[in-house]
Amino acid sequence: MPRSSLVDETVTTLLDRIVSGRLGPGDRLPGQDELATLLGVSRLTVREATATLAAGHVLRVEHGNGTFVNPVDRWTDLDAVSRAARAGGQGSDATAQSLIEIRRMIEVGACALAARRATERDLDLLQQHCEAMAEAVTQSDLESFVRHDMAFHARILEAAGNPFLGAVYDPLRRVLERARYQTSEVPVIREHALDHHRRVLAALRTGDPEAAQAAMDAHMDQTSDDLATHVRL
Known part of the structure; x- marks a missing residue:
């Protein structure tokens, strides 16, 4: 499977965990190695997927501290906001x-x-x-x-x-x-x-x-x- 498809799938999987509440605002994501093992993908795929979500402000990267989930009101990715709205009762x-x-x-x-x-x-x-x-x-x-x-x-x-x-x-x-x-x-x-x-x-x-x-x-x-x-x- 092309890497871009794996990245997209990983983005979707992470977003599913976030909008379902398994990862909430302020929660720290597991490290890249742990997350790669958990999701069955490479560390590079995890890095690209988290970068995609960070670009939409779903995640924030604090260098030396980790990657954290942002509150929905900071998100700028409309697809993610739409999914969160539905999951949250709208x-x-x-x-x-x-x-x-x-x-x-x-x-x-x-x-x-x-x-x-x-x-x-x-x-x-x-x-x-x-x-x-x-x-x-x-x-x-x-x-x-x-x-x-x-x-x-x-x-x-x-x-x-x-x-x-x-x-x-x-x-x-x-x-x-x-x-x-x-x-x-x-x-x-x-x-x-x-x-x-x-x-x-x-x-x-x-x-x-x-x-x-x-x-x-x-x-x-x-x-x-x-x-x-x-x-x-």
């Missing part, structure tokens, strides 16, 4: 609704900016994504639908013309993509989403920031309502 539905709240905070404002700044090329690409989503609805092609759905929203962020938006939004992408697959499995949700994407694009074409903002806000409402009505995560 169900998958509540976690998904929390993600929609974050999306609303970012994307509604971005859509208003895009109404002012989008180029004809941006609008043409958004139209192409809408057409591809429509084709995916007809063909029941979930993978294509999600790919173009994500690309539609990414293009709006680019059209907003703010270089910080991508950096702020990028950590959400992996979590959002997984959630999109779960929700978009429901045919009626795909149909609702396509309708709202078309409305967002129509608002962007007017160049009216308030209209674009309202259209994206309505799309977030639709996403939230569909989640509550049609999906049990």
Whole structure:
């Protein structure tokens, strides 16, 4: 098995122990040799896995003292935060609704900016994504639908013309993509989403920031309502 896969598996195993409470905030991890033996992997794999979790502030490394579990409120890895929320009593539905709240905070404002700044090329690409989503609805092609759905929203962020938006939004992408697959499995949700994407694009074409903002806000409402009505995560 490739080492990267072993590292990913080790990250998952360690995170499972943390979110289940077997390793709590402030707990010190066993040494690398002991942990490698316990998990059945190499010391190098353990080192890379703990470094990955430390990069997301799930762990903190105190040189000469050891590696410790951080409180969840210090974590910056969204995947880990999402798992901890579910394990801590916030169900998958509540976690998904929390993600929609974050999306609303970012994307509604971005859509208003895009109404002012989008180029004809941006609008043409958004139209192409809408057409591809429509084709995916007809063909029941979930993978294509999600790919173009994500690309539609990414293009709006680019059209907003703010270089910080991508950096702020990028950590959400992996979590959002997984959630999109779960929700978009429901045919009626795909149909609702396509309708709202078309409305967002129509608002962007007017160049009216308030209209674009309202259209994206309505799309977030639709996403939230569909989640509550049609999906049990």
